[in-house]
Amino acid sequence: MRVGESVQRSDGPAKVRGDFxxxxxxxxxxxxxxxxxxSPHPYARILSIDASGARTMPGVRAxxxxxxxxxxxxYGLEIQDQxxxxxxxxxxWGEAIxxxxxxxxxxxxRAAEKVRVEYQVLxxxxxxxxxxxxxxxxxxxxGNVTREVKIRHGDQSARADVVVRGEYEIGMQxxxxxxxxxxxxxxxxxxxxxxxxxxxxxxxxxxxxxxxxGLPKEMVRLTLAGIGGAFGAREDLSMQAHACLLxxxxxxxxxxxxxxxESFVGHVHRHPGRLxxxxxxxxDGRLVYVRARIILDGGAYASSSTAVxxxxxxxxxxxxxxxxxxIDGIVVxxxxxxxxxxxxxxxxxxxxxxxxxxxxxxAALDMDPVELRIxxxxxxxxxxxxxxxxxxxVPVAELLRRVKAFPSPLGAEGQGDGGGMHxxxxxxxxxxNTTHGEGVKRxxxxxxxxxxxxxxxxxxxxxxxxxxxxxxxxxxxxEVHSAAAExxxxxxxxxxxxxxxxxxxxxxxxxxxxxGVGSAxxxxxxxQTYITGGAVKAASEAVCKRALELAxxxxxxxxxxxxxxxxxxxADGKQIVSLATLLGDAVIEETREFRPRRxxxxxxxxxxxxxxxxxxxxxxxxxxxxxxxLGLLKVVELATAQDVGRAINPIAVQGQxxxxxxxxxxxxxxxxxxxxxxxIRNPSFTDYLLPTILDMPPVRMDILELGDPNSPYGLKxxxxxxxxxxxxxxxxxxxxxxxxxxxxxxxxxxxxxx
Amino acid sequence: MGVGRRLKVDCTVxxxxxxxxxxxxxxxxxxxxxxxxxxxxxxxxxxxxxxxSCSVYLDGTLVCACLVLGGQANGRSLVTIExxxxxxxxxxxxxxxxxxxxxxxxxxxxxxxxxxxRVPRPTDAQIREALAGNIxxxxxxxxxxxxxxxxxxxx
Ligand code: FES
Ligand code: FES
Numbered sequence: 001m002r003v004g005e006s007v008q009r010s011d012g013p014a015k016v017r018g019d020f021x022x023x024x025x026x027x028x029x030x031x032x033x034x035x036x037x038x039s040p041h042p043y044a045r046i047l048s049i050d051a052s053g054a055r056t057m058p059g060v061r062a063x064x065x066x067x068x069x070x071x072x073x074x075y076g077l078e079i080q081d082q083x084x085x086x087x088x089x090x091x092x093w094g095e096a097i098x099x100x101x102x103x104x105x106x107x108x109x110r111a112a113e114k115v116r117v118e119y120q121v122l123x124x125x126x127x128x129x130x131x132x133x134x135x136x137x138x139x140x141x142x143g144n145v146t147r148e149v150k151i152r153h154g155d156q157s158a159r160a161d162v163v164v165r166g167e168y169e170i171g172m173q174x175x176x177x178x179x180x181x182x183x184x185x186x187x188x189x190x191x192x193x194x195x196x197x198x199x200x201x202x203x204x205x206x207x208x209x210x211x212x213x214g215l216p217k218e219m220v221r222l223t224l225a226g227i228g229g230a231f232g233a234r235e236d237l238s239m240q241a242h243a244c245l246l247x248x249x250x251x252x253x254x255x256x257x258x259x260x261x262e263s264f265v266g267h268v269h270r271h272p273g274r275l276x277x278x279x280x281x282x283x284d285g286r287l288v289y290v291r292a293r294i295i296l297d298g299g300a301y302a303s304s305s306t307a308v309x310x311x312x313x314x315x316x317x318x319x320x321x322x323x324x325x326x327i328d329g330i331v332v333x334x335x336x337x338x339x340x341x342x343x344x345x346x347x348x349x350x351x352x353x354x355x356x357x358x359x360x361x362x363a364a365l366d367m368d369p370v371e372l373r374i375x376x377x378x379x380x381x382x383x384x385x386x387x388x389x390x391x392x393x394v395p396v397a398e399l400l401r402r403v404k405a406f407p408s409p410l411g412a413e414g415q416g417d418g419g420g421m422h423x424x425x426x427x428x429x430x431x432x433n434t435t436h437g438e439g440v441k442r443x444x445x446x447x448x449x450x451x452x453x454x455x456x457x458x459x460x461x462x463x464x465x466x467x468x469x470x471x472x473x474x475x476x477x478x479e480v481h482s483a484a485a486e487x488x489x490x491x492x493x494x495x496x497x498x499x500x501x502x503x504x505x506x507x508x509x510x511x512x513x514x515x516g517v518g519s520a521x522x523x524x525x526x527x528q529t530y531i532t533g534g535a536v537k538a539a540s541e542a543v544c545k546r547a548l549e550l551a552x553x554x555x556x557x558x559x560x561x562x563x564x565x566x567x568x569x570x571a572d573g574k575q576i577v578s579l580a581t582l583l584g585d586a587v588i589e590e591t592r593e594f595r596p597r598r599x600x601x602x603x604x605x606x607x608x609x610x611x612x613x614x615x616x617x618x619x620x621x622x623x624x625x626x627x628x629x630l631g632l633l634k635v636v637e638l639a640t641a642q643d644v645g646r647a648i649n650p651i652a653v654q655g656q657x658x659x660x661x662x663x664x665x666x667x668x669x670x671x672x673x674x675x676x677x678x679x680i681r682n683p684s685f686t687d688y689l690l691p692t693i694l695d696m697p698p699v700r701m702d703i704l705e706l707g708d709p710n711s712p713y714g715l716k717x718x719x720x721x722x723x724x725x726x727x728x729x730x731x732x733x734x735x736x737x738x739x740x741x742x743x744x745x746x747x748x749x750x751x752x753x754x
Numbered sequence: 755m756g757v758g759r760r761l762k763v764d765c766t767v768x769x770x771x772x773x774x775x776x777x778x779x780x781x782x783x784x785x786x787x788x789x790x791x792x793x794x795x796x797x798x799x800x801x802x803x804x805x806x807s808c809s810v811y812l813d814g815t816l817v818c819a820c821l822v823l824g825g826q827a828n829g830r831s832l833v834t835i836e837x838x839x840x841x842x843x844x845x846x847x848x849x850x851x852x853x854x855x856x857x858x859x860x861x862x863x864x865x866x867x868x869x870x871x872r873v874p875r876p877t878d879a880q881i882r883e884a885l886a887g888n889i890x891x892x893x894x895x896x897x898x899x900x901x902x903x904x905x906x907x908x909x
Contacts, residue, residue, distance in 0.1 A: 006851075008848050008849060008851075009848070009851075009853060011853075011856070012847070012848035012853050012856075013844075013848060015853050015856030015859050015860075016843075016844035016845075016847045016848055016853060016856070016859055016860070016863055017795070017835065017836070017844060017860075018793075018794070018795020018796065018834070018835035018836050018860040019795065019836075020856055021794070022794075022797070022857060024797075024798055025788070025794035027789075027792070027794075104778065106778055106780060106781075176891055177855070177857075177891055178797070178799040178805065178807060178855065178857035178858055178889065178890075178891050179797075179799065179855065179857045180798065180799070226856075227855060228797070228799070228855050228856075228857030229854075229855040229857060229891050229892055230855075231891070257798070259801060260799070260800040260801060260802060423879050425879050425882055425883060426879070431883075487855060488854035488855025488856065488857075488892050489854065490854070651851040652851065654851065654896075654897070655851050655854055655892070655893055655894075655897060658893060658894030658895075658896045658897065659854065659891075659892045659893045659894040660894075661894055662893075662894035662895070663891075684800070684802055684804070685799075685800040685802055685804035685805055685889065686802055686804055690889050690891065692886050692887075692888075692889060693881075693882045693885045693886055693888070693890075693895040693898065693899070694882050694883070694886045696894055696895045696896075698896060699894060699896060
């Protein structure tokens with residue numbers, strides 16, 4: 001089980017047999033079920049809350065409102081602006097107002113319906129532009145602007161031979177992890193609580209919960225429960241505080257598990273946005289300037305909006321050299337559903353815009369779109385529009401060349417993958433039998449994108465790992481403990497591979513993540529393999545050093561020794577002593593924190609700064625068949641090239657590239673939370689469309705391992721880049737097939753028909 | 755308890771008799787399996803019949819347990835992921851890398867098992883059609899298709 005080998009995931013056998021305990025599978029003796037009272041209005045003043053009718057319902061053990069929150073009544077990842085339970089106002093449809101615990105979940109739901117809330121209904125702010133107008137209601141004390149980011153780079157009045165302009169609109173995407181928000185809180189009988197929970201960051205949940213519950217952190221202990229996907233949806237608190245409050249109130253274990261409909265209001269979404277761009281270039285195709293205004297709708301509460309807008313702005317031009325840039329990014333409060341983290345984090349929205357602009361520029365210059373991109377591609381030493389010089393491999397041109405060089409998919413247009421005329425599943429419209437190829441046009445499109453890995457703007461990014469080496473049943477064992485959240489990406493296996501590689505021991509056990517060890521930071525920003533991997537590597541190296549010191553002798557100084565296959569070997573490869581014999585009863589344990597290189601705040605006037613730690617790049621080619629008469633389409637194939645630095649577990653890396661591309665496809669052609677007057681119209685898997693196995697085409701892949709000189713093993717974060725450029729490539733292919741401009745995603749049938 | 759009529763559900767699950775008393779008439783089979791019989795392997799991703807993660811056999815027919823009422827299972831025979839004779843499919847899912855978060859996996863294993871019973875050597879198109887009711891949010895499906903082929907190959 002070494003770094004670089006394709007390793008089967010250790011939780012795989014339990015998962016395929018249905019034995020793996022997810023957060024919604026938890027159960028305890030005497031357990032109660034929680035249900036949540038939610039606002040039916042996107043914006044209203046709360047005049048009164050009367051829970052007396054609910055309290056006397058059968059099976060009900062507690063009904064709690066904001067008055068029962070003992071500590072901080074507001075929480076939030078970056079700005080504490082969101083009520084644990086609403087008190088003066090509700091600011092979005094579905095906001096939590098009260099929670100109920102009862103013996104049976106249906107009793108809890110029925111009691112929740114009996115909580116009487118008197119509202120003064122207010123007219124909601126549902127458009128970002130409206131939020132910015134002078135007469136808009138102020139949704140929060142500081143006003144409606146959550147953050148504004150400015151980039152002023154180079155000559156602000158630069159002129160160019162060729163100018164193209166475009167305005168683009170991005171719909172609201174949902175992470176839709178299959179596992180619902182859920183967890184089990186168990187009171188410890190001494191005023192504290194233990195929470196088993198599906199979250200991306202145990203320690204930040206713990207910190208927020210301690211504040212809300214008014215308890216010291218040691219009295220709020222968190223254990224990671226099995227997680228059914230995350231993709232950003234589990235960065236913010238959902239039911240955590242509610243379950244803990246109910247458990248502490250009733251003295252009984254409390255489980256809360258959201259329904260799918262509730263899940264749509266239980267977590268934040270990807271920010272919808274409007275992006276207005278102007279690109280200026282020389283006749284040879286080189287960019288002279290980019291001017292852009294990016295408005296993201298953050299919805300009712302801040303969540304991670306302030307970081308998302310920084311990304312949307314910093315990466316707004318794409319991985320191209322652009323000497324002059326004037327970019328204004330702004331994220332605002334509205335009464336729409338709150339938005340925050342989702343895979344790609346700000347770099348997804350802008351990629352649709354900058355890649356559409358590059359295609360427009362290519363058309364204006366009568367150039368090949370890939371050639372134009374290559375001409376402007378960043379390389380090692382290129383400067384971003386934030387002034388940051390990118391070191392390490394920057395293979396933008398190479399990635400584009402590779403996706404272009406892939407062979408074309410088999411089969412003529414309208415015939416899918418060559419499965420024959422009657423393979424309807426390969427046609428636009430599928431088994432609806434809407435075409436056998438008539439009216440079908442094929443298009444090919446390209447896109448490339450990049451984003452930051454890890455936290456940016458001076459955030460103290462670190463992770464902690466504890467590694468123990470000891471002998472059990474006559475064999476050495478390594479035990480790894482960190483708080484890194486396994487959300488499905490494979491971090492448990494990666495930790496085992498790293499410890500196994502550094503310590504030369506085959507038996508490696510990774511303990512379940514909990515708050516009994518230091519913070520690992522979040523499983524987000526594609527950072528966990530880098531940062532927690534770095535911590536496991538450092539702790540393993542420290543353990544290894546101590547083990548080798550035990551084996552040291554005059555003949556064999558420790559510096560010449562290493563461990564291989566559970567045995568200490570010398571410089572000549574000769575076996576010196578088995579690790580089991582060497583260790584005997586000794587236990588060697590080391591804990592290490594790992595920090596990547598520092599980042600810095602953006603200059604508030606110019607946005608110039610070394611704000612980011614690492615950058616990852618990917619390119620996609622999409623082939624799409626469009627039934628131009630009906631506006632139906634079929635993505636025939638995706639091809640991608642991505643530099644992953646070093647593939648720690650290649651089969652898991654492939655899975656990230658395939659799964660990430662599927663989420664990109666979703667936003668491009670089907671996934672949108674439809675919000676009308678602040679109300680979600682499609683909060684179900686019936687009406688919110690996710691890519692199925694029929695929608696997702698094969699993905700050709702070229703995985704480059706160019707090695708980052710600054711990171712452990714040379715690795716780069718992998719998870720997000722596949723979600724950035726896949727969708728824009730699909731939209732480019734649709735444009736090529738239809739000749740239509742298409743400035744909004746997801747693309748709808750009526751955008752494609754005459 | 756004030757949530758309507760109470761039923762007794764007496765059924766065979768994975769070959770052994772399971773009885774639940776006091777089942778609320780609105781409880782789904784999925785809820786009965788999970789919360790009353792402690793068989794949490796069938797998953798609750800949508801409870802709307804859209805994702806297939808609750809797939810089980812009811813008298814030999816593949817169904818979404820979330821769309822069947824608990825009371826309808828009375829006197830009938832069920833096979834869930836816990837009792838499935840599905841080792842080949844399960845092993846193939848692990849080996850092919852078809853599991854990430856794994857929340858979709860039990861349902862997909864049952865659905866793939868059902869396909870292979872009917873079509874021992876399915877084509878890509880047959881696999882796609884048979885598994886079209888199972889949503890996976892993590893994998894992009896390529897490795898799921900590979901896993902089904904792998905399981906068919908070793909059948
Ligand atoms: S949970 Fe039954 S189909 Fe989704
Ligand atoms: S592996 Fe996560 S939903 Fe399929």
